[in-house]
């Protein structure tokens with residue numbers, strides 16, 4: 001029941017040594033969601049052993065090149081690799097002609113179905129939903145239309161009591177049934193009530209992605225109580241003026257958003273290339289929101305399952 005974010009790139013505008021452009025993978029129960037696709041994304045997937053073929057959904061925040069220039073190479077590689085599964089890409093208006101023209105002018109005829117779903121950058125909406133996961137979009141404040149995404153677990157699976165597995169020699173199917181709230185019939189015919197072998201439902205985990213954006217109270221309700229928040233922090237606090245002008249955030253902005261939204265953990269990222277040592281950025285953010293970590297290429301952030309108290 002994995003819920004894990006892997007950062008593939010966290011540099012803004014241009015790559016620097018060790019930091020590629022925006023891209024990350026969120027693995028929710030073996031569903032792999034790609035979020036943004038900066039140049040070099042597929043190289044990073046190789047570096048960090050991400051199973052590229054398992055990605056069926058891509059979420060694009062906005063159309064600045066540092067968030068989408070990895071798409072041409074990735075879509076082409078899928079084609080050369082004889083991909084057959086359909087691929088959905090979600091993003092703001094303009095994404096469709098960008099991709100269509102790129103494919104046309106480079107004589108690329110895809111052998112798999114590509115669906116480009118335009119997401120309204122002004123109206124929050126559920127953009128994707130299945131039995132286990134819901135993805136909601138919300139407006140950010142950037143120089144161009146930009147979308148934030150929140151990924152949430154949906155189903156309230158119960159928590160099996162480990163000792164009961166041994167006591168009744170429960171097999172895979174029985175454990176699965178119990179997790180979904182069913183009673184269990186043992187081979188002896190005895191029926192175990194669900195309450196006997198399970199604890200209350202797990203906490204439903206969530207992740208929010210805010211990049212690129214200037215700080216605004218307007219998106220706080222959409223990221224409220226997320227276990228993990230990735231919030232861009234392009235600049236340090238002494239560049240507040242420039243950040244605002246360019247539709248970006250500082251470390252303090254990111255930490256303020258994390259605090260106001262009461263998130264579990266803040267991950268910084270989308271750093272300006274001027275910063276080589278990132279520790280001062282971390283220290284600044286921590287002065288407002290203690291549970292902050294640096295986003296770094298190749299770093300993984302897991303959210304563990306916990307039972308509700």
Ligand SMILES: [Zn+2]
Nearest residue numbers: 062064142212
């Ligand atoms: Zn941007």
